[in-house]
Amino acid sequence: xxxxxxxxxxxxxxxxxxxxxxxxxxxxxxxxxxxxxxxxxxxxxxxxxxxxxxxxxxxxxxxxxxxxxxxxxxxxxxxxxxxxxxxxxxxxxxxxxxxxxxxxxxxxxxxxxxxxxxxxxxxxxxxxxxxxxxxxxxxxxxxxxxxxxxxxxxxxxxxxxxxxxxxxxxxxxxxxxxxxxxxxxxxxxxxxxxxxxxxxxxxxxxxxxxxxxxxxxxxxxxxxxxxxxxxxxxxxxxxxxxxxxxxxxxxxxxxxxxxxxxxxxxxxxxxxxxxxxxxxxxxxxxxxxxxxxxxxxxxxxxxxxxxxxxxxxxxxxxxxxxxxxxxxxxxxxxxxxxxxxxxxxxxxxxxxxxxxxxxxxxxxxxxxxxxxxxxxxxxxxxxxxxxxxxxxxxxxxxxxxxxxxxxxxxxxxxxxxxxxxxxxxxxxxxxxxxxxxxxxxxxxxxxxxxxxxxxxxxxxxxxxxxxxxxxxxxxxxxxxxxxxxxxxxxxxxxxxxxxxxxxxxxxxxxxxxxxxxxxxxxxxxxxxxxxxxxxxxxxxxxxxxxxxxxxxxxxxxxxxxxxxxxxxxxxxxxxxxxxxxxxxxxxxxxxxxxxxxxxxxxxxxxxxxxxxxxxxxxxxxxxxxxxxxxxxxxxxxxxxxxxxxxxxxxxxxxxxxxxxxxxxxxxxxxxxxxxxxxxxxxxxxxxxxxxxxxxxxxxxxxxxxxxxxxxxxxxxxxxxxxxxxxxxxxxxxxxxxxxxxxxxxxxxxxxxxxxxxxxxxxxxxxxxxxxxxxxxxxxxxxxxxxxxxxxxxxxxxxxxxxxxxxxxxxxxxxxxxxxxx
Numbered sequence: 169x170x171x172x173x174x175x176x177x178x179x180x181x182x183x184x185x186x187x188x189x190x191x192x193x194x195x196x197x198x199x200x201x202x203x204x205x206x207x208x209x210x211x212x213x214x215x216x217x218x219x220x221x222x223x224x225x226x227x228x229x230x231x232x233x234x235x236x237x238x239x240x241x242x243x244x245x246x247x248x249x250x251x252x253x254x255x256x257x258x259x260x261x262x263x264x265x266x267x268x269x270x271x272x273x274x275x276x277x278x279x280x281x282x283x284x285x286x287x288x289x290x291x292x293x294x295x296x297x298x299x300x301x302x303x304x305x306x307x308x309x310x311x312x313x314x315x316x317x318x319x320x321x322x323x324x325x326x327x328x329x330x331x332x333x334x335x336x337x338x339x340x341x342x343x344x345x346x347x348x349x350x351x352x353x354x355x356x357x358x359x360x361x362x363x364x365x366x367x368x369x370x371x372x373x374x375x376x377x378x379x380x381x382x383x384x385x386x387x388x389x390x391x392x393x394x395x396x397x398x399x400x401x402x403x404x405x406x407x408x409x410x411x412x413x414x415x416x417x418x419x420x421x422x423x424x425x426x427x428x429x430x431x432x433x434x435x436x437x438x439x440x441x442x443x444x445x446x447x448x449x450x451x452x453x454x455x456x457x458x459x460x461x462x463x464x465x466x467x468x469x470x471x472x473x474x475x476x477x478x479x480x481x482x483x484x485x486x487x488x489x490x491x492x493x494x495x496x497x498x499x500x501x502x503x504x505x506x507x508x509x510x511x512x513x514x515x516x517x518x519x520x521x522x523x524x525x526x527x528x529x530x531x532x533x534x535x536x537x538x539x540x541x542x543x544x545x546x547x548x549x550x551x552x553x554x555x556x557x558x559x560x561x562x563x564x565x566x567x568x569x570x571x572x573x574x575x576x577x578x579x580x581x582x583x584x585x586x587x588x589x590x591x592x593x594x595x596x597x598x599x600x601x602x603x604x605x606x607x608x609x610x611x612x613x614x615x616x617x618x619x620x621x622x623x624x625x626x627x628x629x630x631x632x633x634x635x636x637x638x639x640x641x642x643x644x645x646x647x648x649x650x651x652x653x654x655x656x657x658x659x660x661x662x663x664x665x666x667x668x669x670x671x672x673x674x675x676x677x678x679x680x681x682x683x684x685x686x687x688x689x690x691x692x693x694x695x696x697x698x699x700x701x702x703x704x705x706x707x708x709x710x711x712x713x714x715x716x717x718x719x720x721x722x723x724x725x726x727x728x729x730x731x732x733x734x735x736x737x738x739x740x741x742x743x744x745x746x747x748x749x750x751x752x753x754x755x756x757x758x759x760x761x762x763x764x765x766x767x768x769x770x771x772x773x774x775x776x777x778x779x780x781x782x783x784x785x786x787x788x789x790x791x792x793x794x795x796x797x798x799x800x801x802x803x804x805x806x807x808x809x810x811x812x813x814x815x816x817x818x819x820x821x822x823x824x825x826x827x828x829x830x831x832x833x834x835x836x837x838x839x840x841x842x843x844x845x846x847x848x849x850x851x852x853x854x855x856x857x858x859x860x861x862x863x864x865x866x867x868x869x870x871x872x873x874x875x876x877x878x879x880x881x882x883x884x885x886x887x888x889x890x891x892x893x894x895x896x897x898x899x900x901x902x903x904x905x906x907x908x909x910x911x912x913x914x915x916x917x918x919x920x921x922x923x924x925x926x927x928x929x930x931x932x933x934x935x936x937x938x939x940x941x942x943x944x945x946x947x948x949x950x951x952x953x954x955x956x957x958x959x960x961x962x963x964x965x966x967x968x969x970x971x972x973x974x975x976x977x978x979x980x981x982x983x984x985x986x987x988x989x
Contacts, residue, residue, distance in 0.1 A: 188255040189225040190554075193217050193237060196261055201239055203494050203511070204262070205478050209234035209246065214515050215552040216492050224554045230254055236420065240445065240455040240478060241265055244420040267415020267427050281411035284426050284446050288401045291451040296387035298487045301353040301523055305516040306360070307552050308377040311559065312342035312508035321502055330369050331569035332562075340562045342508070343368035344375040347550055351521065352383075356813070357528040362535045364542040364550065368559075369566030372641065374540055374802055380532065382493065382512045384475065386444070386456055389848060393473070394465040395916050396846050397438045400430045400458070404849065408432065408439050416448075421481055424448035436463055436930040437921045438849065440475070452488045454479055462499075463930050466916070468962035469501040485519045501962060513552050530731045532809065533800040540803070579603035606637040619698045622711040623766055624655025624687070625751040641804040643673040653687060657750040662686055662717075673805030677727035683720060687747075690714045690768065690778065691875040695897050704881055709754055709761045712880055712897060714768045714778075716871060719743040724788075731808065732797040738788040744871055746777035768898035769870065779869040784827035790820035790838075815843035824872055834865040834872060834903070842889070851915040851932075854889045859907035866903070873901040876908065876940060884967070884986040888912055892938055892950055893984045894973040904943040912936040914956065932956040934969070949974040954986070 193204045200221025207214030208227075217223045227233065230252050237245040242262040249256060317337040319325060332341035347364040351357075360379045367373030389403055390396035398408045412429040419425050426446045432439040445454035456477045462470030474496040479488040491514050498507040521527075555563070572578055580603075587600045597613035610633050617629035633649035650665035664684025671677040696704075696712050704710040722740030729735055749766050764771035767778045795814035800807040810816065820838040827833050837860060844854035860874055878895035889910045912934060919933040920926055936952040954969030967986030972979055 189227065189233075189235065189249065189258055190255055191223060191258040191260065193221050193223065193239075193259075194261050195242070196263055198261075201242070201262060203476065203478075203492060204237055204239040204242075205480065205492055206235060206237050207480065207491065207515075209236055214491060214513070216511070216513050218554050219556045219558075222554050222556075224551075226549065226552070227254070236480075237262060238420075238478060238480065240457060240476070243417075246420060265417045267417050279411065279413075281413040281426075281428050282406075284413065284428060284448075284451075285401060285405065285411050288446050288451045288453075289403060289405060292387055292401050292403070295452050295487065296385065297354075298485050298519070299352075299354075299385065299387070299489075301519070301521055303349070303351045303516075303518045303521045304514045306348045306350045306379045307346070307511075307513040307515075308348075308375075308379065308382060309345045309511045309553060310342060310375070310377050310508070311340060311510075312506065314338060314341050314504065314506040316504045318502065318504055331566055331573070332369075337504075340368070340558070341506075343559060343562050343566075344373075344377055345547070345551065346375045346377045348379055350379045351523070351527065353523055353528060356811070357523075358383075358532050359528055360533045362533070362539050364546065365535065365540045366542070366547065367540075368563050369570050371567070371570065372540060374535065374804070377510070378533065378800075379512070382495075382510060384477075384493070386453060386458075386477075390438075390846070392846065393460070394467050395438045396849055396851075397440065397460060397465065398849055400428075400440060400444050401453075402849070408434075408437050408849075414443065419447075419454065423450070423481075425454050430458065434921055434927045435461075436927055437917055438464055440464075442474075447488060450488070452479075453477075454488055462962075466930070466932075466957060466964070468959075468964050469499045471498045471500055471505075473497050482517065482519070485517075489517060490514055511553060515552070530798045531801050532798045533802075535801070535803050576604045606642050607635060609634050620702050620705055621698075621713050621715065622705065622749040622751055622763055623658060623715045623747050624660070625657025625753065627653060627655040627658075629653045639673070639804075643804050644670050646670070651684075651686070655687075655750070657753075658747075660717075664720075675728040675806070677725070679723075679725050681723045683722065685717065685719045687715050688718050690716055690871055691897055691901070692871075693875050693877050695875070695877050695879065696881065700881060700883065706755045709756065709758050709763060710880070711749075711763050714766050714898065715747055716778075717745045717747055722786075728808075731799055732794045734792045734794075736788070736790045736792075738786075740786045740788075741783065742786060743781070743783040744779070744869065745781040746779055748777070749774060768901075779832075779871065780829060782827055782829040782832055782869065784824045784829075784832055784869075787823045787825070788820070789822075790818060793817040793819070812843070812845040815841050817841050822872075824868070829869075831867040832869045832872070834868045835863045836865070836874070837861045837863075844889075847913075850918045851913060853911070853913045854887065855909075855911040856890050857907070857909050858890075859905070861905050862903055868903050870901070873903050874906055875901045879984075882982060882984055884969070884984045886988060888936055888938075888952070888969070888986075892940065892948070892973075893952070893969070893971045894950060894980060894982060895940075895948065900940060900942065900945075900948055902942050902944075906940065906942045908941070909937075909939045911938075920955075930957060930964075934967075936969070936971075946976045952984075954984075956986075 193201045195201055202217055202219045202221060204217040206223050206225055213227060215223050215225045232250045235247045235249060237260055239262060243265050245260055245262055315338045317333055329341045332339045344367045346362050348360050348362040351359045358380045365375040367375055384391050386399045389399060391399060400409055410431040410433060414427040414429045417425050426448060428444050428446060430440060430442055430444055432441055440458040440460045442458040444456050447454050456475060459472055459474045461472055462468050476494045477490050478492045480491050482489045493512040495510045499505055583601055583603055595615045598611045599608055601608035612631040614630055620626050630652045631649060633647055635645060635647045637645045646669040648667050653662045662685040664686045666680060666682035669679045701713040704712055720740055720742040724738030726736040747766055752763060765774040767776045769778050770776045794810050794816050796811035798809050818840045823835040825833050840858035842856040844852060846852050876895060877891045878897045879893045880896055884893055889912050915933045917932060920931050934954040934956050938950040940948040950971055950973050952969045952971040954967060956967045957964045958966035958968060965988050967988060969984045971984055972981045
């Protein structure tokens with residue numbers, strides 16, 4: 169016997185042997201039924217039909233079995249099989265369930281559906297507690313299609329997305345499967361070990377499908393889907409829904425099943441519509457067919473999300489338990505759209521897992537060794553839901569494309585085309601890449617670096633960099649770069665450069681070394697961006713940025729010490745010199761406004777300087793603590809997941825020493841705590857508290873003051889927590905002890921959603937409060953009321969707030985126009 173044949177026999181003998189029952193499930197008209205549940209009556213083995221109605225049931229041995237075919241809206245069918253030889257083909261046709269109201273005693277004083285929902289709400293917590301801990305086997309499949317995709321979005325070419333798009337710019341752009349073992353314990357302990365992972369078009373890829381992200385329990389009051397969505401049996405569900413008894417039927421156990429239609433009272437609330445099936449007397453969920461929209465979850469590109477969950481009775485737990493789920497979605501944006509589905513199948517539940525204190529830790533996801541290297545034989549034996557012809561074709565096509573596109577010859581040919589220099593690169597930048605060696609040389613867009621300020625006049629910035637990715641999956645990299653800046657009116661050229669390296673993707677250690685000359689904001693919070701300052705200076709004659717020159721050399725290192733704790737240390741030498749305005753050129757001359765000096769302490773004294781030239785050493789130490797942080801442990805990296813149940817704490821120490829101006833030496837201790845979390849159906853709350861203690865700081869340089877994130881533009885960006893929207897940029901800067909408080913609550917439709925007519929606009933009410941306390945001087949406060957989710961159609965990126973500031977009894981109010989992307 170040859171060695172090759174011997175090896176093959178050993179390999180075959182080591183594989184698990186499965187008997188197969190295959191077939192097709194249709195309705196009475198012969199139409200295939202997708203996602204029908206098929207399982208043995210004992211419940212030990214199960215599967216689900218695919219989009220084409222095909223199924224494969226893996227049985228450990230031949231013998232006698234009773235197969236159960238279950239699907240919402242159809243009569244449950246049981247079929248006995250007995251065979252000594254497999255595979256066996258069993259095709260079945262399911263009959264539509266005849267829901268009836270004949271057996272329902274209608275009380276004219278009450279909607280019968282309300283009686284059922286009230287009973288389900290009363291038993292909701294008790295039924296949810298039966299799911300307080302379990303283990304299970306889990307299978308997931310994710311598929312995402314795009315239709316009629318453009319060749320460019322916002323000027324950027326998108327290509328064919330890894331070969332997913334055909335000549336009509338349509339096709340599957342994501343297809344992935346996982347097989348995993350999961351463990352769960354209330355309230356939020358979760359653990360998943362992925363045994364096998366497969367990504368179409370990437371034989372070294374790891375699926376993004378997650379059992380924790382796929383777990384939706386309608387026994388909870390809310391389900392987090394971007395917003396907190398209200399369950400149809402939440403304790404306050406009657407504030408959001410109306411109900412209609414659509415009919416009743418009996419399941420295979422003889423239990424009466426109520427089919428309840430769920431009707432939102434207000435379509436833009438955080439709600440579902442569709443059907444929920446409730447078991448009479450047990451008041452448990454038998455199944456759901458519920459839909460929500462992008463408007464409801466406030467993700468406008470999403471058109472619909474359709475949840476279908478199927479349950480079967482568990483003798484062990486006296487509960488109907490979820491055995492499969494599908495989430496269908498569709499989206500449309502920028503003139504194109506698509507759809508997809510995420511499928512989940514649960515099996516082999518154990519509701520008495522015997523967890524102890526060591527059963528759960530910070531790791532919530534891990535991969536078995538070689539999880540992404542399972543061959544087609546393994547997947548054919550283990551996959552509970554057979555692939556459709558479309559999915560089979562995608563795997564075959566993407567595998568062949570990967571073989572071609574992964575070759576050096578192909579990558580070099582693509583590089584030749586993309587590396588070709590064009591005249592427009594003089595304006596929009598140039599990138600030269602070597603895909604085979606994973607490096608690139610880049611020159612930034614000159615046109616994007618052009619700005620205007622009163623110190624330099626028109627000025628330009630150019631960045632030249634070389635990047636090299638390393639590691640098996642190119643997850644690590646190093647970079648060398650140089651920044652060049654020139655101001656026309658200042659007639660000053662500055663250049664700086666540096667080296668940056670990320671060593672690995674687990675503790676993510678970073679090293680940065682820099683040096684050269686640069687121009688910087690005196691307010692190191694960069695409260696106003698160069699682009700926004702361009703607009704205010706050119707159009708409104710308001711030169712808010714105040715700048716200084718710096719020659720420096722610095723080094724910094726950062727890494728995770730352990731999960732939840734990250735530390736940074738940096739040391740620099742800086743020579744700083746004050747700058748003055750070099751231009752008074754006005755684009756639009758305004759009689760009531762004029763430029764201010766570059767000295768924020770004396771805005772009308774154009775020859776003054778805010779500090780004397782000096783050199784100083786700076787030491788910066790900080791640590792970030794994320795309480796309750798957990799992580800996903802991928803073979804190619806570790807990805808932290810913060811918990812909204814706990815805040816983030818940042819502790820820091822800053823010291824200036826060795827200055828040639830003795831009074832400029834100082835030290836400061838800093839702390840900041842921040843958290844945001846959902847408040848059930850009442851929205852989301854976010855807060856930040858920070859403060860600092862100065863020492864030996866009576867006469868330090870203005871550069872080393874504690875500056876605050878103010879705003880004088882009446883335009884806001886992103887979250888407002890940590891910002892003062894009416895505070896002048898420098899009026900409250902301090903070299904003494906301070907504390908600041910910020911809080912904001914986004915009601916996410918809870919308040920405005922209840923007002924007639926206004927609720928149709930799908931706006932969010934936001935209330936905010938902000939306060940600064942300094943060791944010397946009166947406190948500064950701001951209070952705001954705002955409307956978020958403003959816009960038109962799918963473009964909801966505007967926000968409007970009215971803010972009132974209070975300082976020393978002087979109150980001022982103004983509107984802030986917010987932009988978010």
